[in-house]
Every structure is written in C-alpha cells, then in structure tokens.
Amino acid sequence: MDDERLFEGPADLHLHSTQSDGTDAPADVMRAAHRHGLRIAALTDHDTAAGWAEAAEAAASLGMMFVPGMEMSARDDWRSVHVLAYLFDPDDEQLRAMTERVRTSRLERARMISDRIARDFDLEWEDILAQTSDGATVGRPHIADALVARGHVQDRDEAFRGILSPRSPYYVALFAPDPVTAVRLIVAAGGVPILAHPAGRAGPFPTPLVNRMLDAGLAGFELGHRDNTAAGIRQLESLVAERDLIVTGSSDYHGLGKPNMPGEHTTAPAMVERILAAGHGSAPVYP
Numbered sequence: 001m002d003d004e005r006l007f008e009g010p011a012d013l014h015l016h017s018t019q020s021d022g023t024d025a026p027a028d029v030m031r032a033a034h035r036h037g038l039r040i041a042a043l044t045d046h047d048t049a050a051g052w053a054e055a056a057e058a059a060a061s062l063g064m065m066f067v068p069g070m071e072m073s074a075r076d077d078w079r080s081v082h083v084l085a086y087l088f089d090p091d092d093e094q095l096r097a098m099t100e101r102v103r104t105s106r107l108e109r110a111r112m113i114s115d116r117i118a119r120d121f122d123l124e125w126e127d128i129l130a131q132t133s134d135g136a137t138v139g140r141p142h143i144a145d146a147l148v149a150r151g152h153v154q155d156r157d158e159a160f161r162g163i164l165s166p167r168s169p170y171y172v173a174l175f176a177p178d179p180v181t182a183v184r185l186i187v188a189a190g191g192v193p194i195l196a197h198p199a200g201r202a203g204p205f206p207t208p209l210v211n212r213m214l215d216a217g218l219a220g221f222e223l224g225h226r227d228n229t230a231a232g233i234r235q236l237e238s239l240v241a242e243r244d245l246i247v248t249g250s251s252d253y254h255g256l257g258k259p260n261m262p263g264e265h266t267t268a269p270a271m272v273e274r275i276l277a278a279g280h281g282s283a284p285v286y287p
Helices: 026-035 052-061 093-118 125-129 140-149 156-161 179-188 207-216 230-243 269-278
Strands: 011-015 040-043 065-076 079-086 192-195 220-224 246-249
Touching (some): 011 269, 026 040, 026 052, 052 065, 065 093, 065 269, 093 125, 093 140, 125 140, 140 156, 179 192, 192 207, 192 246, 192 269, 220 230, 246 269
Parallel strands (some): 011 040, 040 065, 192 220, 220 246
Antiparallel strands (some): 065 079, 079 192
C-alpha cells in the first residue's frame, strides 16, 4: 500500500473489547468500527495489550489500519485519570510491571466491592465472573453487568450513579500510579501519551498537574469525546495552540456497555500522522 492511502478514511482511536470492560471480542470491535465507516482504529483496553493480535488481524482483513493502543489507569488524589497510550512497546519491563500491578489491584478491588454489596443485595462472585470473558480482568463494569442481570439496576449507568459510585459505602479505591508517572512510563516505552476525555463533568484538571504531565511528555488531549464539556474544551484549546499539541477525537466504544458508537468522534488525518511519527515502541498494522 502506498503512503497516499495510509490515512484515508475516518479514524477512531479509543475502542474497548472484552479484554477489559467492553462487550465485543477484539475482532468484533474492528468489525463494528468498519460497519460504522471507520478505516483507522485503535484498540485501547484498560491496562492491557492482550487484544492487539486479534484486533490487528481482523482490521487488516477488512482493509483497515490498526493502531496499537491502551488506556492506562492513573490517579491524582480523588480523581481517576486515564492516559491513552499509542505505539508503545508492550514488553517494556517497567510499563508492564505497572500495568500488571494495576490489573491485580483491580481484581482484588472487585472482590472487595462484591463482598460489600453482597451484604445488602443478592449478588455472588460467580454472578460477576459470568459477565467476563477469558483473560479479562474483573472490574466495576462487570459488577455493574451482574447487578443488571440480577435485576438490581436497569443498566450500567444506574449502577455507576448509585451502588458503584465513589460516594457509595461499597466503593473501594483502585491502586494506580500518579498521572506524571504514567506519562513517563509510556514515553520510556516508546509510546505516545494522550490525556483521555480531559474536559469531563468532574471539572478541569488542575493546571499544575497538566503542566507537569506535559513536561513529562504528554503529547496532547482527546478533545473529541462525548463526556467533554464545551467550556472545558475551550480552556484546553488555548494550551493546544500554545504548545502545538496533538488533538484526537474518539468514541470510547464499549459495545453494549455504553451508548457510545464507533466514529461518533474521529481524529483528523494530520493528527493520526503525528502519532504515527512520534511512536516507536510498536508499529501500526496496515492491510
């Protein structure tokens, strides 16, 4: 394939599979992306690259370009921070050790939350395991799905607004590195870090934190996302212009787990090209 065709078609760089908290297998995520008109897609499961091979094979067979990715968990005080990582080396020892620690913490946390909920609701650990696929780390979305299956809530959104809310007595915090450490680990592994949905309803990130992340190598912001607010986007756009940052747009597709649909936000070809030029830990897969 010649270079003129590499960036044809819309690009969605934030999609989840059953390897984390999506409901579609990695190959099916790529098929869904293709049905919605996408021609460039990234699989960005939480703290894992386990679905890359399956997704890449499916994407290539559909004539799509696959961009290896991950959504890395981080935490700043009470705030959960997600950093999208593209084209990193999945075998980098330090990054791999950190993501394995986060996944272990997520499993332990899920069991603790499950035990607390079971005191007041008819819910067993086996109900939660039934909502996961082989190889996936159990997390709050799977608990939400089990609560739906048991009839305690109508959908994931209701579960996260109530029983699984950080304000709930059943809540247990997840271990995760601070955001600056997450950025440094991604960069050291040859990856390109982008701050996911940075202008959400929780309010703007503290300016000193954003500046520290940028100084550590944060490459840009995911400004195209349904959870971002208009005011938050405007605030970050000035920083984008000042620092010449990468801007992405993505769906954050989770299959049936969220209403988000592939391609509802997309990333401009020039920005895809900048990500591909900056990442060197792994390579995109072309059809």
